[in-house]
Amino acid sequence: MGVIRINNLKFHTFNGVFPEERKNGQQLAIDVALHYPIEERVQHDDLDETISYADVNATIDQFVHTHSYKLIESLANEVLKKLLKTFPMATKITLKIRKYSVPMPGIFDNVEIEVSGENHE
Template identity: 75%
Template sequence: MGMIRINNLRFHTFNGVLPEERRNGQQLAMDIAIKYPIETKVQHDDVHETINYAEVRAVIADFVTTHSYKLIESLANQLLNTLLVKFPTVDGINLKIRKYSVPMPGIFDNVEIEVEGAPDGK
């Protein structure tokens, strides 16, 4: 099974539980892995035979800049559902979202949420 990956997409968003997170916002990073049978579907060097990753990025950008959630788990679930509806020919999507400015004590790089799903019927 082929895989299309877009790694470390970054967006300034306004997600978080605390009022200052929702007011000031913070950077989120995302990795998306799209399961797609490249080996059998892409036969003629034609963008219409594959998943256009510029379109994937545009869907993600539109979603994360127009929606705000207290939990990045909610953001991940809703964004995954949106991607699965917009790209029904994929066999599955794995989405990771990293939040760097997490208001908790300790030394760490980020908190990461990972969700995975497939279009209905697959």
């Protein structure tokens, strides 16, 4: 089974629990892995035989810029649902969302949420 990965898509969004997060926003980074039988389905060097990276990016971009959640867990679940519906040819999708500006004490790079879902033919 092949995998199409798009890594480190970055978006400025207005998600968060605290009012300043929702007002000022913050950068999120998103990785998406779409499991797709590339070995079987891509036979003619034709974009119609695969999943367009540009379409995946546009779908995520449109969603994160028109929806806002307190929890990035909720954002991850809803983006995953949207991708599974929009790209039914993907057998499985894994989505990671990283949030860098987390208002909590400590030294760390980011907080990351990972969700996965499957399409059943």
